[in-house]
């Protein structure tokens with residue numbers, strides 16, 4: 001399957017992901033600016049991504065814990081998800097997500 005990352009500045013990057021991979025790991029492998037500080041414990045929300053509306057409905061729904069964490073995420077929208085909670089599979093085809101940015105300043109500027 002494929003994941004298309006869209007960054008704030010409009011940069012698009014498309015990568016191939018293996019069945020069963022975590023979206024967070026795929027994003028980090030592609031150098032997308034997602035910190036994922038808690039490494040999937042649903043305790044940081046720095047792995048927040050905005051899923052394309054047409055893809056959002058095809059993902060398994062978020063757990064209550066994930067929803068609670070998303071409430072705290074910077075710039076969260078109705079189609080926001082925590083990328084550490086998304087397991088990819090072939091059936092998804094191509095998943096398009098936007099990297100919100102701005103939750104932390106990774107460059108220290």
Ligand code: FES
Pocket residue numbers: 024035036037038039040041042043044045046047048069082083084085
């Ligand atoms: S990595 Fe911390 S909530 Fe996803």
